[in-house]
Amino acid sequence: MMRRSLSSRRCLLWPSVLALALLAGCNETGPPPLPPLPEGALEAVAVEPGVPRESLARAVDALFARDGIGETRAVLVMHNGKIVAERYAEGFDAKTRFVGWSVSKTVTGVLLGMMVADGRLALDDSPPIEHWQRAGDPRGEITLRQLLQMRSGLRHQEMAEPTYDSAEVRMMFLDGRDDMAAWAEAQPLEQEPGRVFQYSTPSAVILSDIATRLLAPDGDPAERQQAMAHFIDSRLAVPLGMDSLVAEYDAAGTMVGGSSIWANARDWGRFGELLRNGGSVGGVQVVPRGWISFMRSENTRAPDYGAMVWLNRPSGTDRDVLFADQGPQSLFAAVGHLGQYILVSPSQGLTVVRLGKTDEEDRAALVDVLAELVALYPER
Structure with missing residues (x-):
């Protein structure tokens, strides 16, 4: 029998080696390569953002492109006081004002802190609402602290069903719309003051009215x-x-401080930085550091809520606002x-602003x- 030459045996081996290599490649594990970034995504991020730029x-980009999280219109990321990412959806830009909705409550909380610092108000006193001070009115036991921490006990049922029975809807659009504070302050007690946490847009309007009463005690709506x-x-x-x-006001001249303060994304970022820096801006203490500490300290009835801000802590309920x-x-x-x-993380030197339109059923995916x-x- 004729023996095959070395070269012919090599020719027969090559197909087998190639097949084994292809099979080995098919069995490799690991994530597939990432798709290319869309045009402009990388340019929206600073060259040195403090983390890998592409990441x-x-x-x-995920905030704009991910399915099931609603419509993102603006994102701003600040790290150590500098803007490291800024991006807008089509039709929006750096000049666009966005309504804060309940972000407005945090602005209202800061304004009340200034009045406490000025000595015009005290946290554990009943606020200057005359009809609450009448003999026998139990609402006279409500303190400023309790209003700020959403545990006033007033009958303010938020997000009720049907919608037209919800406290914020009635106050803003139905029977309370012309004098929102009067409507909110007229509600009876449903719980003993201080005992129960109940998120309340009307409480923020009451706080706006308290501030305005001090600024213009005898003023007509225009003066209020x-x-x-001017104070803002x-x-x-x-x-x-x-x-x-800029803030909106009702017909009685009361700031709609629970929902209707507007600013562009960069200014919302500046506000977040005020909170991150303990109330100071450029070395100037705009609001006392102790007040910001109070705002971000959990209250006795809700471990995930401070005073006009949400805290990144378990609620002990099915409520899950952050992560x-x-x-x-x-x-x-x-x-x-x-x-x-407006996410604020002092331990990371981070402020993140996301503005847009996400329905409640998609909120968890957005978070x-x-x-x-x-x-x-990383935390520092």
Whole structure:
């Protein structure tokens, strides 16, 4: 029998070797390569954002592109005081004012802190609402602290069904719309003051009215509005450089401080930085550091809520506003209807603003994407 030559045997081996290599490649494990970033996604991120640039660009892009999280219109990320990412959906830009919805409550909380610092109010006193001070009126036991921590005991049922029975809807659009504070303050006690946490947009309007009563005690609606607008400008907007900050007012001249304060994304970021820096801006203490500490300290009836801000801590209920299972415990946030978020994480030097429109059923998915972005930054 003729023996095959060495070269012919090599020719027969090559197909087998190639087949084995192809099979080995098919059996490799690991994630598939990431798809290319869409045009402009990387350019929306600073060259040195404090984490890998592409990773941050992908996290920001997810807020615009991920299915099932609603419509993101603006994202701003600030790290150590600098904007490291800024992106807008089509039709929106850096000049666009966005309504804060319940982010407005946090602004109202800061304004009340200024009045406490001025000595005009005290946390554990009953606020100056005359008809609450009448003999025998149990609402005279409600303190400023309890209003700020959403445990006044007043009958303010938020997000009730049917919708037209919900406290915030009735106050803003139905029988309370012309004098929202009067409607909110007229509600009877449903619980003993201080005992039960109940999130309440009317409580923030009561706080707005308290502030306005001190600024314009005998003013007509126009004078009330002018007094509050001047206070906001001189004590908050000008020191922070929040040129776009503007509030809405009802027919009685009361600021709609639970839902209707507007600003552009950069100014919402400046406000978040005020909170991150303990109330100071450029070395100037705009609101006492102790007041910001109070706002971000859990109250006795809700471990995930402070005073006009949400805390990244378990609620002990089925309420899950932030992401306590994966984010820093020090993180806190101003959160508004339809997915408005100002996330503030002092331990990461981080402020994240997300503005847009997300329905309630998609809120949890949106929060997951925000958590992914925050997780990119290590704690210091």
